[in-house]
Amino acid sequence: MPDLRKEIINILDGKLLTPHFQPIVSLAQKKIMGYEALIRGPSDSPLHSPFNLFTTAERFDLSTRLEFLCREITIQRYADLDIKEKLFINASPLVLLQPEFKKGETLRLLDHYGVNPRSVIIELTEHKPGDNYEIMRASAKHYRGMGFEIALDDLGAGYSGLRLWAELLPEYVKVDKHFIHGLHNDPVNLNFVRSIQSMAASLNCNVIAEGIETEEEFKAIEKLGITHAQGYFFARPTTIPAEKIDNSIFTTEHTKDYKTVPFNNATTAIDIIRDITPISAKTLISDVMNLFHHNGELTMLPLVDDNIASGIIFRDKFLTKLFSSRYGIDLHGKNPIKTFIENTPLCIDENMPIDLVSKQLTSLMTNDPAFIITHNEAYLGVGTLLDLLAEFTRQQIDNAKHANPLTLLPGSVPINTRINQLLANKIPFSFGYFDLDNFKPFNDVYSYDAGDDIIKVVANTLTKYIPAESGVVGHIGGDDFIVIFTCNDWLVRCENILEAFKNTVPAYYSDNDIKSGGIHTENRAGEKCFFPLVSLSIGLVDPVSTGRCQSHVDIADLASEAKKMAKKTTGNSLFINQRMSAKSPEKSQSVVHKSTAKLHAVN
Template identity: 30%
Template structure:
């Protein structure tokens, strides 16, 4: 087909409206439709992008938008379906339509459409003029009962200043933020932030670009009220009356999503500035007598930096200096010589912006003199202050211990705090789930005989196998510590998954042993009483607490009940034990 002009398309009625449904994520009902425009079928203008490029070239973009809005409103009225209609208009078109408000209201009355059902969606085209003009125009339309939506928030012109200026009723989150949110901690946190922002601004969010079950579940469980995307429904020339079956299956499923923020609540970024000691300095020309006077005046200083033109070149440690200077005749011999004689002229310099990994690497260096002498803190190479070696070790250790509560350092699996958060989410949802406690039999004697490296290999094997039998959308895997793991299954085939994991781990664990021990069927070692005995291969035991839907569950008891079930499992030949969560928890928990 030969390309025609936009005016010809309008005159010959070659353009067609298409409609894409938007779903209410809490119920699975259709909440609204977005009206889209399509050019002549099988033509270069069938794509809306090509259509609007030509309109821009011909200088009739606003006319195209007004025509598209009219035919969409007409088709929507004829369909006689409930819900709202989102009509796309640019920042240039909205003031023109607001100026002829009576015309649009007359059209709506003729079509028997209430203005309250119409949402003006500001498209991604950036405002070309004064933003106050656009704000005034949108206010005129909203006074008539229509609402305003900000499209593609998070890309292009859709920024916070536009949100603040227009105060939209709806904000559509750009697909670049939505796509992959179920796997990205950062995108998840952006969504959580936008949810808080929307609540504060009295706006309702719409997640655009929903194309898979995982992202849909995360958006639903975050409390984002509405969604749009191919997974819910594709644009169609006919107005559909229900969302896609796959989307409805997800939205009606009682399972909650596994948020991808297992370690996002971990302690904030490490800052060397917290260790900073503001201290006076010595110049390279200062004498040892001047250094002694300064140390005498500052009895709490462990060291003094030697600084030349703002850059540290040495570190004079109090203990080293005093021990040397107290020797017979040293004061007389060295008192008037420069302080560099007793200083470390290759001190450890640490940037003020150093990360935790960089500080941890410092602890593993062969040169450990900094433990006694301390470190010099710099900013872009220039002196800022000093810190003690003890404070460095303590800070790194404390942060590592705290971080381990969020993510196990060996397996990178969520630790105790994310586990507790997820338990509380499960309990609050009153959804059915299975709390499964995994423990390794005979792990300690294996670890004692083979060493920690092989023990770590065994634990990593367990983590890998357990990951493989979890549906990342709704099964939560955590590592309590040591050889203890927890899985909260919402998958219906949870027992099959557990049995598969047990089989895979038991077979894999055997291969970690030496050939002679494999042939012998295990190893000899001492028990806790010092008696020598034979230990078969490391295997996995699983205790399961089955929690039915709708139960009033004590979240604090779940992990301990699963641990009790695990102890029962370790007594059984197959290492597997299941117990139902008691309806009266008080009768089953000893005070």
């Protein structure tokens, strides 16, 4: 049995550690934005794995020494490789409590190896319960006080993750891989991660999804709007890290969708483009100053080489930085302008809808007033935040004109436009027509306010089970709702909606009416009748049938037929209309070739 104490001391004395770097990818920019440093022991040692290495160091009270050695070797290697992207370094909060802890050691190492502290992000991980919360808070304060950004690692795996997040307000939060594994098939984890992304957006925090191993997991986190990811799907940890990610992996159905079909005929990035002639990143700083000097209206200059943008120089920032020192122009005038680039610019495809552009800019928390607009990833022009805000506001006002005043869901105009766009671009979708049964009697007995409440229940149920990435929910008036499903599990979602609605409705009736199973009131002819509890009927048109249609009118006809069939069944039910039509060469009109139907009831 090996002497582990001797083994760990030999490793520390000989500095026998090797840093590996795993890329962290920006999904918005479709490129590597940083690397997490991971340490390995000697390959022939029982302490090769990081778990054995750090566990053994803790066992023999050598954790502080090991951590500082890891940090030194990592920073040295990072500098030797001349990596420009950010460096994520793991830090144990418990090390701060050790007597041998040396304050400012990380800054000393960065200065020694010529690494900008702004390039380093400290990852803090909570491993133990008890007083660890106070230690984490002290650790974050310590590192942030030295100018480092903070990342909270393994969110969801610790003991007080959400509390730590709220109090520490890190710049990055990494979702534990447990919640990412099989995310696309796990509605519980999917909703958990969706909630994390929603909270992160409100806290101006970047989410990094760890452990992405499959294309399905990648598609799932991308649809949730998560902006950063890490895992074997992109690259494994290596001693010499990958410099770029194959762009083909970013071509998912989600990204294809916005490039062809913006919702509600929405404006896209191309509509707010500014045509600004770019300059090369090799242009001398003195020449850039002359360009700004001779053109007072020039506020920015994109840097482009071989049709690829590497940065944007903003007039105010440039002049402030240049003249912040007494000899600025003399010191920097002969240097290329690329030395003034602080951040890689956000690049937006020309066909991306304005609302998605706004979402990406918000998630990235960028302070830059402009971004690059591209055509097939080549430079096309520049978009500004002011133009984006103006267009987004105009679009929101236009959408509001067609929204239902009770539910604020889009009405028939934007829904019909969306359908026609999907048909024109041959993008498959299914369609649903949702209608309430026994609604008028309920309205008559319980009042219009109570009726409005039931309508809101339908709206809330639909939007809960059909989020934006799965379809579009519309309210076309009264108790009529329509849904465009862009997901594959549309039937399951409808069955879940019927079940949820059935369980919710009794709360809006009196106890006596619930026991009776309905209400006694007059029908339209003035006759006393019994009406069961309000239920929901759904008429559905499958993707094959919608694909055969010529316009939203054809689809509405099929959906109306299906809804009438569903309403013939008492209680919550759905009916699938699978008529398939094609064009007749002679008469150029729809001819029915086949008509089948399926009926599902939930009583």
